[in-house]
Amino acid sequence: MSLFERINRDMIEALKAGEKDRLAVLRGLKSDLKYKQIDKGDDLTDEEAIGVLASQARKRRDSIEQFAKGGRDDLVKQEKYQLEVITSYLPKQLDENELREIVARAIAEVGAESPQHIGAVMKVVMPQVKGVADGKTVNKLAMEILAK
Numbered sequence: 001m002s003l004f005e006r007i008n009r010d011m012i013e014a015l016k017a018g019e020k021d022r023l024a025v026l027r028g029l030k031s032d033l034k035y036k037q038i039d040k041g042d043d044l045t046d047e048e049a050i051g052v053l054a055s056q057a058r059k060r061r062d063s064i065e066q067f068a069k070g071g072r073d074d075l076v077k078q079e080k081y082q083l084e085v086i087t088s089y090l091p092k093q094l095d096e097n098e099l100r101e102i103v104a105r106a107i108a109e110v111g112a113e114s115p116q117h118i119g120a121v122m123k124v125v126m127p128q129v130k131g132v133a134d135g136k137t138v139n140k141l142a143m144e145i146l147a148k
Helices: 003-017 020-040 046-069 073-087 096-110 115-129 135-146
Strands: none
Touching (some): 003 020, 003 046, 020 046, 020 073, 046 073
16 A cells, blocks of 8 residues: 555544544645645655655654744644654654764765765765655764764
8 A cells, every 4th residue: 555545544534533633634745745746747656755744744843843942832732743643654763873874874985074075975865864864863963973
């Protein structure tokens, strides 16, 4: 079953169970996937669908950060719930140690010696961790390792 079909099935279950908040999130995801499918002009692969979901998760994380700064705890709670629903469809995220290994290998591969080489490192790392790690976290780890 494709990711798109899974979201559709779960949307119907949420509707039947009266889970309004979950249903709203799933409808939004379905809409985002449909827009991407129309842009592509063909059905999405699961990798492409994961890319869309990862993008939505990143937007929620950014919103959580901004709402927390603004003291809007009600909106933080809402965004966290949405993020939880979205991440349930994403593959298991890499932990920090696994991510450090990948970043360290990329640094050695490109011969990066300082934070000025972060772009080259990110070019190597991001395709490897697409959908299983957040770009901000990767960047933070790479800067941390390169600053040593």
